[in-house]
Every structure is written in structure tokens, then in C-alpha cells.
Amino acid sequence: MKLTLAEPSIxxxxxxxxxxxxxxxxxxxxxNGLEMVAMDPANVAxxxxxxxxxxxxxxxxxxxxxxxxxxxxxxxxxxxxxxxxMLTLEMQDNKLSIQLRGKTTxxxxxxxxxxxxxxxxxxxxxxxxxxxxxxxxxxxxxxxxSIVAESLAFEAEKGKLHIFAQGDLSQVKVDIAEDDSTQIxxxxxxxxxxxxxxxxxxxxxxKLSEKVEIHFNKDYPxxxxxxxxxxxxxxxxxxxxVEND
Numbered sequence: 620m621k622l623t624l625a626e627p628s629i630x631x632x633x634x635x636x637x638x639x640x641x642x643x644x645x646x647x648x649x650x651n652g653l654e655m656v657a658m659d660p661a662n663v664a665x666x667x668x669x670x671x672x673x674x675x676x677x678x679x680x681x682x683x684x685x686x687x688x689x690x691x692x693x694x695x696x697x698x699x700x701x702x703x704x705m706l707t708l709e710m711q712d713n714k715l716s717i718q719l720r721g722k723t724t725x726x727x728x729x730x731x732x733x734x735x736x737x738x739x740x741x742x743x744x745x746x747x748x749x750x751x752x753x754x755x756x757x758x759x760x761x762x763x764x765s766i767v768a769e770s771l772a773f774e775a776e777k778g779k780l781h782i783f784a785q786g787d788l789s790q791v792k793v794d795i796a797e798d799d800s801t802q803i804x805x806x807x808x809x810x811x812x813x814x815x816x817x818x819x820x821x822x823x824x825x826k827l828s829e830k831v832e833i834h835f836n837k838d839y840p841x842x843x844x845x846x847x848x849x850x851x852x853x854x855x856x857x858x859x860x861v862e863n864d
Contacts (some may be wrong), residue, residue: 620648620679620680620681620684620708620709620710621677621679621680621707621708621709622648622653622675622677622678622679622680622707622708622709623675623676623677623678623705623706623707623708624674624675624676624705624707624754625676625705626674626705627697627700627701627704627705627706627719628700628702629670629674629827629847629850629851630670630697630706630822631697631700632699632826632827633668633670633827633851633853634690634693634697634839635694635697635698635823636820636823636824636826637657637666637690637755637853638690638691638693638694639820639823640659640664640715640817640821640855641657641658641659641660641666641690642660642664642689642690642691642818643657643687643688643689643690643732643734644657644658644666644687644688644690645685645686645687645734645736645738646684646685646686646687646688646824647684647685647687648680648683648684648685649680649683649684650659650680651655651669651671651672652669652670652671652672652673652674652680652859653668653669653670654668654669654670655667655668655669656668656738656739656741657739658736658739662789662858663807663814663817663857663858664817664821664855664856664857665739665741665742665855665856666853666854666855666862667741667852667853667854667855667856668851668852668853668854669791669853670850670851671849671850671851671852673849673850674849674850674851676705677707679798680761684710684730686710686715687732687733687734688715688729688731688732689729689730689732693715693717693727693729696717696729697717699719699725699727700719701719701721701778703726704719704720704721705718705719705720705721706718706719706720707720708811711728712729713730713731714730714731714784715728715729715730715731716728719728722723726855733769741856742840742856744834744836744837744839744840744842744856745836746834746835746836746842747805747806747807747809748773748775748804748805748806748809748832748833748834748835749804749832749833749834750775750780750801750802750803750804750832750833751801751802751830751831751832751833752780752800752802752803752830752831752833753800753801753829753830754822754825754828754829754830754831754845755825755830756795757822757825757831757833758822758825759793760782760793760795760806761815761818761819761822762819763784763788763791763793764782764783764784764791764793764815765815766789766791767785767786767789767790767791767815768784768786768789768790768815769784769814770812770814770815770817770860770863771782771783771784771812771813771815771818772784772810772811772812772813773812773813773833773835773841774808774809774810775803775805775808775809775810775835776805776807776808776809777803777805778796778797778802778803779794779795779797779803779805780794780795780833781793781794781795782795784815788789809835809836809837809842810837811835811836811837811838811839811841811859812859812860812861813841813857813859813860814857815862817857818857821843821855821857822843824843824845824853824855825845827845827847827851828845828846828847828853828854830846831843831844831845832844832845832846838859838861839859840856840857840858840859841855841856841857841859842854842855842856842857843855843857853862
């Protein structure tokens with residue numbers, strides 16, 4: 620296995636975001652690209668990551684490869700990558716070799732770890748609400764909501780999205796209407812509540828894409844998708860908050 624990226628920032632930013640939710644993860648490398656599906660330790664959030672083979676300048680694998688890595692260690696190494704470095708991943712002596720080639724050539728080796736967790740499967744979820752909007756709109760809404768509460772509610776209806784948060788004394792409501800940059804599809808009026816703590820970590824996916832796709836249903840998981848065509852996809856699935864808080 621030898622994979623070379625001319626834009627190390629794609630992998631670097633992805634791992635920094637993912638490592639806020641997941642400590643260790645199993646990566647699969649096949650002809651389509653590098654893939655990972657993992658749950659956070661509390662089993663509240665799932666992360667789905669795909670770095671497509673088309674994003675690499677060199678992509679050589681003889682057979683499918685699986686490797687589990689400590690993401691905190693991987694993050695520390697990737698943070699050392701400079702924007703103009705060439706980043707190469709190889710398997711050597713049951714370790715992951717990461718080479719950063721720029722004005723100097725730096726090579727790091729990380730141990731492959733054993734993961735006892737069963738393989739995670741992405742649930743087949745059906746959503747009556749499908750929204751595409753600029754990332755900054757969602758980011759600002761989550762930040763506004765975090766001022767007053769620990770959870771927020773999305774409420775969608777045809778052509779409109781409302782975001783509510785309510786604390787002991789304070790509350791906030793954000794109204795978002797469909798326009799040239801925002802598409803809102805909803806079957807009827809649908810409302811559901813989610814943790815702001817988790818959402819603040821997930822909306823960092825905006826570093827990879829200018830737009831976010833939002834899917835949800837009443838008292839049902841939320842899915843956020845960040846995509847850069849022919850390069851990367853980072854998705855999150857978040858369990859709803861159904862208690863009366």
C-alpha cells in the first residue's frame with residue numbers, strides 16, 4: 620500500500636475534526652479510497668469518512684487493507700504537515716508510515732492497534748426533511764443556540780427551517796428561508812431536538828466544504844453531510860434528545 624496526497628490539508632482537517640468525537644478508529648483501504656465508520660465512546664454519534672482514491676496523486680494497493688489507529692497520535696503527526704508537503708502513507712512492519720516531503724523529508728511511524736469493537740455499519744435511515752445550505756448559516760445558528768441552552772430543536776416545513784434553543788431564562792429562535800443558496804424540502808412540519816455539545820464538534824466539517832446537507836425526522840437521528848466532489852465526504856449521525864429538558 621502506497622498512497623500519496625498533494626493536499627495534506629484534506630486528511631489533516633478531517634482527522635482533527637473526527638478526533639474530537641472518536642479516540643480510535645478502523646480504516647479500510649480499497650480501490651475506491653480510504654474509508655472509516657466509527658461511534659463515539661458514548662454511542663451518541665457516528666462518524667462516516669471517505670477520502671476518495673481520486674483525491675490522491677498516487678494510489679497503489681495490491682489488496683484491500685484494514686488498519687486501526689489511535690486518532691490522537693495520528694492527529695499530532697498530521698498537524699506537522701505543511702501546506703506544500705507531499706504526504707505519503709505506507710504499511711511497513713505492521714506500522715503505518717507517514718512521510719511528509721517538502722524542504723525536508725520527515726517520516727513518522729505509528730503502531731497499528733487492536734480494536735475489539737465490532738465493525739460499525741451505517742444505518743439505513745429515511746428522512747422526510749432534506750436541506751442544503753451554506754455551512755456558515757448552520758455554524759452561526761449552533762453558536763447562537765449555545766449561548767442559551769445545551770440542546771436545540773430543528774423545525775422544518777415547506778421552504779422554511781426554524782432553529783430554537785431555550786434555557787432557564789433565555790431563548791433564541793433563528794428563522795431560515797429558502798433562497799438561491801438554501802434548499803429546504805420537508806414533508807409536513809417536522810421537529811426534533813439535538814445536543815449542542817455534539818453539534819459544535821460536527822459543524823467543524825465546514826472546513827472541508829462550503830455547503831452542508833441536513834437530514835432529520837421527529838425524535839429521530841440527525842445526519843449532516845459535508846462533501847467535496849471527487850475528494851472527500853465527512854458525515855455525522857447524531858441521536859436525538861427526547862427527554863424533557
